[in-house]
Amino acid sequence: MYGGDGADYISGTIGSAGATIGITFAYSAFSDSTLSAMDTIAIGTGAATGTYVQSYAPGGLVLASFSATDVGTATNGVVVFTGTFNDDLTSRVAALNSAITTTGAVAFFNGSGNTRTYMFIQGGSTDTVVQVGLTSSAVAAGSVTLAGGRTVTYNMA
Numbered sequence: 001m002y003g004g005d006g007a008d009y010i011s012g013t014i015g016s017a018g019a020t021i022g023i024t025f026a027y028s029a030f031s032d033s034t035l036s037a038m039d040t041i042a043i044g045t046g047a048a049t050g051t052y053v054q055s056y057a058p059g060g061l062v063l064a065s066f067s068a069t070d071v072g073t074a075t076n077g078v079v080v081f082t083g084t085f086n087d088d089l090t091s092r093v094a095a096l097n098s099a100i101t102t103t104g105a106v107a108f109f110n111g112s113g114n115t116r117t118y119m120f121i122q123g124g125s126t127d128t129v130v131q132v133g134l135t136s137s138a139v140a141a142g143s144v145t146l147a148g149g150r151t152v153t154y155n156m157a
């Protein structure tokens with residue numbers, strides 16, 4: 001399923017907690033979802049857990065890793081901001097844009113008052129920002145896997 005340009009709301013209903021949704025959410029350009037025109041990908045409307053699969057057609061993805069003083073760390077694509085870092089989404093995206101220097105690096109993080117989870121991909125001049133899930137569920141460290149440089153699988157916990 002491709003959202004394409006602009007802000008899209010892509011929602012599915014999951015039959016049971018922990019199940020895997022049978023749709024791959026696909027992107028063909030880093031500009032398909034941005035901070036100013038952001039997609040929301042969600043399974044269910046509550047705090048449902050689930051396994052999400054996203055694909056970036058051009059490939060070249062890696063999982064982000066960094067350690068930045070006063071910002072936080074990223075391990076295996078999962079970002080942990082320092083407890084004192086601003087939890088505003090715009091501030092966090094700006095910080096990730098600075099800390100992540102590899103084009104195609106994928107990072108999951110919490111923002112908007114730590115009540116939402118997002119995926120960031122460093123795209124160079126245009127970065128991908130997607131809201132994943134609707135509630136304060138989070139992507140757990142170690143739950144992100146990458147296949148073929150283009151298919152990202154992660155669990156919402």
Ligand SMILES: [Ca+2]
Nearest residue numbers: 097124125127
């Ligand atoms: Ca950038």
